[in-house]
Structures are given as structure tokens and as C-alpha cells.
Amino acid sequence: MRPAELNRYFADLTSLPGVGPKTAALLQKVAGPRIIDLLLTGPTGLIDRSYRPKVGEAILGRVATVTVTVTAHTPPPTGRRLIPYRILTADDTGYLTLVFFRAKREWLETRYPVGTSLTVSGTIDDYGGARQMTHPDYMLRPDHDETLPEVEPVYPLTAGLTLPTYRRAVAAALRRVAPLAEWRAPPLEGDGAPPLPDWADAVRTLHAPQSERDLSPSSPARRRLAADELLSNQLALSLIRHRRQQIAGRALPGDPTLMEGGRAALPFRLTAAQDQALAEIVADMQSPARMVRLLQGDVGSGKTMVAFFALLQAIGSGVQGALMAPTEILALQHEETLRPLCDRLGLSLVTLLGRDKGPERAAKRRGVAEGYVPLVIGTHALLSEDVVFRDLGLIVVDEQHRFGVTQRLSLQEKGRRADILVMTATPIPRSLALTTYGDMSVSQIREKPPGRKPVATRALPTTRLDEVMSAIGRAAARGDQIYWVCPLVEENDQLALTSVTERAASLADATGLDIAAVHGRMSPQEKDAVVARFARGDADVLVATTVIEVGVNTPNATIMVIEHAERFGLAQLHQLRGRVGRGDKPSSCLLLYSTGDGEQLGKTAKARLNTLRETEDGFVIAEADLALRGPGDALGTAQSGQARFRFGDLSAHKDVLEWAHQEAADIVRHDPYLDTKRGAALRTLLYLFGQDEAARRLRSG
Structure with a gap:
């Protein structure tokens, strides 16, 4: 309560x-x-009202507080309500007209008769060569002057x-x-x-x-409230994590022979970073507590292989494993990667898709329900009521941000105390990881497999578009493929950005190449069909919106063109760049930016593009992205998002967040049910900052 x-x-x-x-x-x-x-x-x-000039000396456009005498009233003609009521005032340096729309004449004449001295405060402007103040904020008799606040807060309205x-x-x-x-x-x-x-x-x-x-975020009051808000966030996540650990999972000891066989089946060796992440995951799976772990890895870092060995750990323990992907094309890509390995190990694998029909779907479902298919890959189709597992022990969710919480929970319910591993190819800054995924254990892969070639990155103005079109024509003639990303689907008069459909048409006209186009307004089946055609090599160029940001793997694609790159967030640009450089050919990413009508590229946009040119480390880029994003940033508003916190600023309050993280861990270690006197105060904190759910579940688990 x-x-x-x-x-x-x-x-x-x-x-x-x-x-x-x-x-x-x-x-x-x-x-x-x-x-x-x-x-x-x-x-x-x-609003600072401490500026108190004479009328004739006041700076126009600035809030000023002046003392004047009423010299005349000028009401509008009868029936002309659109003409304002004017009170003429003056001091010894000049005249100031006070302007009122839809004013009550009798009230003004009675309240402020000619000869009255007034202290008025508001913005002084020039109108037709005369100084005026429209609807003054304050009009006080001099004997009430002390009631005028020198400083007043301004709120969102x-x-x-x-x-x-x-x-x-x-x-x-x-x-x-x-x-x-x-x-x-x-x-x-x-x-x-x-x-x-x-x-x-x-x-x-x-x-x-x-x-x-x-x-400012550093003021004592805001810093205190930020500390309270971040502590409530970290405490709620720590309590959720503690409750989850109290719910019995089951130990999955694995089969060393199967794991060794998996390594022998690989045509390469896992990197040290992959081995480290896998060791953390296996240790969790072998313990009786339920695993809920986030696996972070940059584009091309080899998360799928780590997930595969986690699935082998489950299968070697006699239970089933499921890998859920956000799109059919990504699910099929996982199947293409893992089936040869499963064949070498003698393991059955099925891929369940929404398009499966009739006897084929029934046969797949039967194999999963009876348990002789240990590894299942699928999309949302895994959530269907007719998909039943014999004994689901590990759930791997790929690109977890593409799924809602309810979808992940639906899959969880299909397994008896199943372990959960969620993966993301978007590196997350530590501060965001703490505040968003603080209830999960986190593993990171910060090393790329050998052989991944760096992607040469250049920023070019859109005035050089013709050169870029010529370059992709030469690349296609060599047999290479090209991605071309546009931010919009259709022409928008406000932003005047080139749409996918228009760009696809102009590229076809200028180059004569086979152009495929895909965008968010197409159905999933239409998107998959177009992307599959490109992946097969049947199209030279894929023009797309950011739907290709994650998952698509086309080793033959060597050029990524991102149009109006100044309007994308850093992390998103990095994800898009990761679509190329996956084969053995040199690859490049061209960031086309527009500066408008001869204007300079904005400071934030320039910093964003420079960061991308200087590094390919997604974790460095993620931290820079967090530092650069801002609600007032016009170039990149789509990436700014809404602030998660009222007071906590993840850039300005990093030390506060670290304090809150350590403090929450200490509280849960010593007072997990908040039973102490301080615990009661902490319950109050949880309610004050909207963490009601964590407070209510203290006993219920």
C-alpha cells in the first residue's frame, strides 16, 4: 500500500x-x-524583471520594469472590437503606450485614471516609431512595487x-x-x-x-532530485532482478562433447571476446537461478555464434532451444548460417515462419511438440498458440528492441523456467544500459572476428550527387552491389528530402541499373521479397529507408550511400554502415549531407559525421551519440526521442548514476524487502518517482 x-x-x-x-x-x-x-x-x-531603465533608454525586445504616469486613455471606436484599447503613459524620457485587446473600458478607466503613477513590467517593442508594451505582465501602484518578483520561473505551456x-x-x-x-x-x-x-x-x-x-543540472536542487530519481530507477531494477533470482530456474549442465563438436564444426575459431561472453552465459545456465542476460555486440562481432553455443549448452542438457528473429528474412539468414553446423552435429533444426502452411507446418509443429527437433528458429510465428514445445530450456531473442515486452513474455510462457538470452547489435552506452537493462546481466563482445575489413567512410555534400551516381555505376559494372538509404518514403514539402520512390526512379534513369526499392509502408511479405531479390544478386542497387538497418546480410554489397546523413542519429548511421564490408572486397560508406540554402552544416551534425569517419567502434560511437543528442538539436530530431527522466541527465549526472547503481545494489544486498526504517523511506521514494510496480511486488515476487 x-x-x-x-x-x-x-x-x-x-x-x-x-x-x-x-x-x-x-x-x-x-x-x-x-x-x-x-x-x-x-x-x-x-524571466528577469530586475532591468529597470527609463522609458526612452529601454532596450527594445527585452523585459523591462518602468515607472510611468498615465496621461490619456484611447478606447477603440464603438463596435470596432478588433482595434485595441490604449493607455498612454510617460516618464521624463519619453512615452510608452500600453496596449490591450478585448479590454473592458470602464474597468481600465476606473482602475488606472489619468495622473496615476504605475510600475509596469513586460516587453517593450517599437510600433510605427512609438514604444509600446502589449498586455503588461504587471501594473502596480508604486506603494505595491515591492510585491513585484525580480525573477519568475517559466514553465511549459x-x-x-x-x-x-x-x-x-x-x-x-x-x-x-x-x-x-x-x-x-x-x-x-x-x-x-x-x-x-x-x-x-x-x-x-x-x-x-x-x-x-x-x-542547470549541476544546481544543488536539481542534482538532489536527479539523485532521487536515478536511485528510484536503479533500486526498482535491482529489486526486480532480486525477485527474479528468487524464482527457481534449473541448472543446464550441458554436454562437453557436443560443445567440442560445435567448435570443431566451425571453419574458424571464436575470438577471445566471444569466448568470454560465452563463458559468462554458460556459467549462468549451469546455475539453478534463472538466466536473464543481455548480449551486446557491435555489427559483425559474432553474436550469432555465441548464441549458437548457448543453444548447444541447452540441447546438451536435454532441453530445446528457440531463436526468435524480428523478420522472416533474418530468421532464414540464421537458418542458412546454423543449418550446416547442425547437420555436422546431427541435430534437427526447423524454421517456423508465418508463411508455412498445411502439411509442412503440421510436420514442423509435431517435431517441436514431440521433442525430436531440439533447435527451433522463427519469427512471431513461434508465439502462435499451436506452437507447443516439449521442454523449452533456452530462449534467444535477436534484436530484442524490435519486440514488445508482451511478445517476449509470450515466448517465455512456452518454457518451464526457461533461461533467456536477448541480443542487440546496437551498442548501448553504460548509462543507458544501467537505466534500461539494469535488471539483466550484461555480456559484451567488443572485438570483431579477424578478416572483417574496415569500411572507408567519407562525408560529401549533396551537390556532388552526380559523382556518386557515376561511382555506383562503375561499382555495379565490377559486379558489386550498392545500398542507397533515404530518410523518407514520400516527398515532404517541409523537409524537401528525396523519397525512396523518387530516388529509385532517378537512379534508374541516370545509371540504367536494376534498382530495387523497399520502405516501411510495404507489407512484410513485400519487403522480404524485394530484399531477397537483392540478396540473390538479382538487383544492383537496393534503395531503402532504415528498414535495412539490422539483419540484412549481403556480402557482395560494397557501397552504402546514406542520403541526408545529417538527419540520422550516430548509432543509426553506424548500424547502416555495418551492412557493407561483410565480404572480402574493400567497402565504403558515403554520407551525403545537405546544408540548405548555403548555410553551414550545424555543429552537432558536423560532430556526428566526423565521429563516424574517425572510428568504427560502436561502443565509442554510442557514447558520442548520447553526448551529442539533445532536445534542441534541429539536425537529428528523429533520433533525439523523449527524455526518460525529469531530472536525471545521463551526460551531466554520470557520477550520480554510478552512485545510485552502487547504492541500490547495497540496499538490496542488506535489506531486500525494505523492512528497515530506511527501507520504509525508500518505499516512499519508489512511489514518488513512479516505481509503484517495484514497490508493490516487494513481497509478491
């Missing part, structure tokens, strides 16, 4: 004075439905929601804030660093910034 002391924070916004259903609906759009959401949505900027309304709601919410039992035991701040406030003071300070410094 949520602690009773938190009810004040989890009440609906309409429980705040002055917040009715209409205002609450607007606030919910920006912050959320509850008071805690409002409290934990910090200001995005501030939506249509119909004004800053004064938002601030009044925040002020009402802040009156509910009360001290809570401290959950943060060891200090986070280092020598000489300012001490961090407690939670309640941090929330109050968050909403009262006095300078731009107070808005």
Missing part, C-alpha cells in the same frame, strides 16, 4: 484551490494528472494555459510539500561540493530559480 503521508501528493489536481476541471485538463497535458506531477515538473526558464495560471497552481501545490523521512544515507556530494538539500527543500528551490545557474 502507498504510504498515507503521500496521499497529499497523489491527489487529483482539482483538489488544489482555484484549479477546476478545465484548468486541470490543461495542466495534465503539460505535467500530469496529480499534484506530484506538477511538483516534479520544473521550470524551463526564467499548452494552448489555453497561461503562465500566471500555471504559477498559481504550482504555488498551491508547494503549500502541500512537507518533510519526508530521509532515504539517502551516504552523502553524494564530494569534497568542497555544496551540500544537497533534503527532498522537500529541493522541490521548493526547484520552483524558485534566481539565476540561469539554478536551471
Whole structure:
């Protein structure tokens, strides 16, 4: 149960004075439905009203606070409501017109009669050579001047929601804030660093910034709230992991003879990094606790071979193994790689696809259900109700980010306490791995098999498109194949990017080559058919959107052209580049960028392209991608995504995250059910930052 002391924070916004259903609906759009959401949505900027010039000396376009005298009222003609109401004011340096639309004449004339002295605050602009302020933020009599705040916070707004309304709601919410039992035991701040406030003071300070410094991730209030948020994240993941370890798995001892036979069947030796990852996986499988492990490996690092030996470990223990891939073409690719090895070892392998029909499908299903097929490869077809395993012991999920959680759970339910190995070819920065996959053990393959040739990477402006087309014509004449990636399917007037369909047509006209085109709006069957035609060598060029980012293996492809590369994220560019350089021929990646109407390439886009040219290490690239991505980055908005945290900044708070990770591990080691006095405070923390599920499952497992 949520602690009773938190009810004040989890009440609906309409429980705040002055917040009715209409205002609450607007606030919910920006912050959320509850008071805690409002409290934990910090200001995005501030208005400084300390600039107090004379009217004639005020800098135009800047918020200014001036003291003036009302000299005249100029209401609009009767019936002309679109003409604004004007109040003429002045000081000893000049005139300032106050402008009001749809104003109430009687109220203004009564409230601000001629001769009244006023302190007004707002933005001063020029209109037709005269200085004016439209709808001043404040109009105060000089004797109330001290009530004018020098600095005011600015919040995200939506249509119909004004800053004064938002601030009044925040002020009402802040009156509910009360001290809570401290959950943060060891200090986070280092020598000489300012001490961090407690939670309640941090929330109050968050909403009262006095300078731009107070808005930065390094301010004490934001750093404290980031520490709380990241600790709640790490603690929730650690608790989930601990509960999972309490659920009995089963030991899979394996068969050394089968493993040795697998190595003998390979035409190469595993790298040291592959051996290390495999040793970690096998150790997990041999223990009675259930394995849930993430295998990270860069493009071409050999994850599939490691997964194959993990499957042999399961099969050698007398259980079945399943490998689930996101597309049929990737499933068939896995079959093509693994079937010769299985044949040499005398193991039956079937591939279950959605396209299987009739007696063929029935025969495959029967073999899986009766257990004489130990290794099954498939797509979502594995999740079908009519697919039953005799005894599923290991589930390998390839490109796990392409599957939803419910899909992975559906496959899990087909196995009795089955071990799970999920793979990704997208290197994940440590900070993202901790916050996203912290409930899993992680193995990394950071070494590429010998023989993988580096891909020469060049960045070229789109003005050199004709040269690129000539180059791919020469490559095709040598028998090589080419990928050409476009960011859009159809022409978009706003971005004016070349679509897949248009580019395919222009390439066919310019080169006379056989062009295939594939994009996200095609059905899976259509996509697979086009990609398969390219993989067979029946097309010279495959023009595509990012659907070819993962999985497609065409060793004969030697050139990757990425159009408008400045609009892709670094990690995505690296994944696309990994589609070439898979054979024995020299390969290249051409990054075509556009700078618009003679503008310079943006700083972030330039840094992104330079990083890609300088390194092929996906883990280095992933860290650089995280550092470069930003919500204000116009070149690459598609890659920025939504921030996972309100306060935790994975670039600015790396030390905080490491602290939270260690602290969570220590808490779970000594107080796994949060039974202590501090444990009760930590339960409060979990609820405050939306980790309700972890808090509720403390006893239920």
C-alpha cells in the first residue's frame, strides 16, 4: 500500500484551490494528472524583471520594469472590437503606450485614471516609431512595487494555459510539500561540493530559480532530485532482478562433447571476446537461478555464434532451444548460417515462419511438440498458440528492441523456467544500459572476428550527387552491389528530402541499373521479397529507408550511400554502415549531407559525421551519440526521442548514476524487502518517482 503521508501528493489536481476541471485538463497535458506531477515538473526558464531603465533608454525586445504616469486613455471606436484599447503613459524620457485587446473600458478607466503613477513590467517593442508594451505582465501602484518578483520561473505551456495560471497552481501545490523521512544515507556530494538539500527543500528551490545557474543540472536542487530519481530507477531494477533470482530456474549442465563438436564444426575459431561472453552465459545456465542476460555486440562481432553455443549448452542438457528473429528474412539468414553446423552435429533444426502452411507446418509443429527437433528458429510465428514445445530450456531473442515486452513474455510462457538470452547489435552506452537493462546481466563482445575489413567512410555534400551516381555505376559494372538509404518514403514539402520512390526512379534513369526499392509502408511479405531479390544478386542497387538497418546480410554489397546523413542519429548511421564490408572486397560508406540554402552544416551534425569517419567502434560511437543528442538539436530530431527522466541527465549526472547503481545494489544486498526504517523511506521514494510496480511486488515476487 502507498504510504498515507503521500496521499497529499497523489491527489487529483482539482483538489488544489482555484484549479477546476478545465484548468486541470490543461495542466495534465503539460505535467500530469496529480499534484506530484506538477511538483516534479520544473521550470524551463526564467524571466528577469530586475532591468529597470527609463522609458526612452529601454532596450527594445527585452523585459523591462518602468515607472510611468498615465496621461490619456484611447478606447477603440464603438463596435470596432478588433482595434485595441490604449493607455498612454510617460516618464521624463519619453512615452510608452500600453496596449490591450478585448479590454473592458470602464474597468481600465476606473482602475488606472489619468495622473496615476504605475510600475509596469513586460516587453517593450517599437510600433510605427512609438514604444509600446502589449498586455503588461504587471501594473502596480508604486506603494505595491515591492510585491513585484525580480525573477519568475517559466514553465511549459499548452494552448489555453497561461503562465500566471500555471504559477498559481504550482504555488498551491508547494503549500502541500512537507518533510519526508530521509532515504539517502551516504552523502553524494564530494569534497568542497555544496551540500544537497533534503527532498522537500529541493522541490521548493526547484520552483524558485534566481539565476540561469539554478536551471542547470549541476544546481544543488536539481542534482538532489536527479539523485532521487536515478536511485528510484536503479533500486526498482535491482529489486526486480532480486525477485527474479528468487524464482527457481534449473541448472543446464550441458554436454562437453557436443560443445567440442560445435567448435570443431566451425571453419574458424571464436575470438577471445566471444569466448568470454560465452563463458559468462554458460556459467549462468549451469546455475539453478534463472538466466536473464543481455548480449551486446557491435555489427559483425559474432553474436550469432555465441548464441549458437548457448543453444548447444541447452540441447546438451536435454532441453530445446528457440531463436526468435524480428523478420522472416533474418530468421532464414540464421537458418542458412546454423543449418550446416547442425547437420555436422546431427541435430534437427526447423524454421517456423508465418508463411508455412498445411502439411509442412503440421510436420514442423509435431517435431517441436514431440521433442525430436531440439533447435527451433522463427519469427512471431513461434508465439502462435499451436506452437507447443516439449521442454523449452533456452530462449534467444535477436534484436530484442524490435519486440514488445508482451511478445517476449509470450515466448517465455512456452518454457518451464526457461533461461533467456536477448541480443542487440546496437551498442548501448553504460548509462543507458544501467537505466534500461539494469535488471539483466550484461555480456559484451567488443572485438570483431579477424578478416572483417574496415569500411572507408567519407562525408560529401549533396551537390556532388552526380559523382556518386557515376561511382555506383562503375561499382555495379565490377559486379558489386550498392545500398542507397533515404530518410523518407514520400516527398515532404517541409523537409524537401528525396523519397525512396523518387530516388529509385532517378537512379534508374541516370545509371540504367536494376534498382530495387523497399520502405516501411510495404507489407512484410513485400519487403522480404524485394530484399531477397537483392540478396540473390538479382538487383544492383537496393534503395531503402532504415528498414535495412539490422539483419540484412549481403556480402557482395560494397557501397552504402546514406542520403541526408545529417538527419540520422550516430548509432543509426553506424548500424547502416555495418551492412557493407561483410565480404572480402574493400567497402565504403558515403554520407551525403545537405546544408540548405548555403548555410553551414550545424555543429552537432558536423560532430556526428566526423565521429563516424574517425572510428568504427560502436561502443565509442554510442557514447558520442548520447553526448551529442539533445532536445534542441534541429539536425537529428528523429533520433533525439523523449527524455526518460525529469531530472536525471545521463551526460551531466554520470557520477550520480554510478552512485545510485552502487547504492541500490547495497540496499538490496542488506535489506531486500525494505523492512528497515530506511527501507520504509525508500518505499516512499519508489512511489514518488513512479516505481509503484517495484514497490508493490516487494513481497509478491
